[in-house]
Amino acid sequence: MPDDTPRYGQPGGSSFPLTTAFTFAEHEIARTLGTVFGVVVRSIGVARGIGAGLKALAGGEVGQLTALVEDTRRHALDRLIENAQLLGAQGLVGVRFDSSDMGNGLTEVVAYATAVTFSA
Numbered sequence: 001m002p003d004d005t006p007r008y009g010q011p012g013g014s015s016f017p018l019t020t021a022f023t024f025a026e027h028e029i030a031r032t033l034g035t036v037f038g039v040v041v042r043s044i045g046v047a048r049g050i051g052a053g054l055k056a057l058a059g060g061e062v063g064q065l066t067a068l069v070e071d072t073r074r075h076a077l078d079r080l081i082e083n084a085q086l087l088g089a090q091g092l093v094g095v096r097f098d099s100s101d102m103g104n105g106l107t108e109v110v111a112y113a114t115a116v117t118f119s120a
Contacts, residue, residue, distance in 0.1 A: 007071065008078055008081065009077075013078070016091070017092070018081070018092035018093075019091075019095065021094075027118040027119075028118060029117070030116075033089050034087065034114070034115060035115075036084045036087065036114075036115045038077060038083060038110070039079065040079065043104075043105050043107075069109075072109045076109045089116060090117045090118045095111065095112075096111070097109065097110065
């Protein structure tokens, strides 16, 4: 069953402050709280896999997989934000992604960053 919850960057999704940089122009960082992660493991599924494989043979972008990757990254960001908020963070700096193939059609996507608080 798909999760239709709005993700980070979508209307109704989180607007938690985050950046790939290590500072915010509009906020002074008071304290770093440590590294936080958001992990998602996804399977493409047999039906999608066959369709994507046929599209790959023809060449060009595989839209189904692009949409799956975009949604998975947003889901990982949502989990990253949730974990940062558990630490009392007010923002995230140095946001990065990593992914790896886990075999059997499973892919892991990890979002990681440094959780921070801001000066008053």
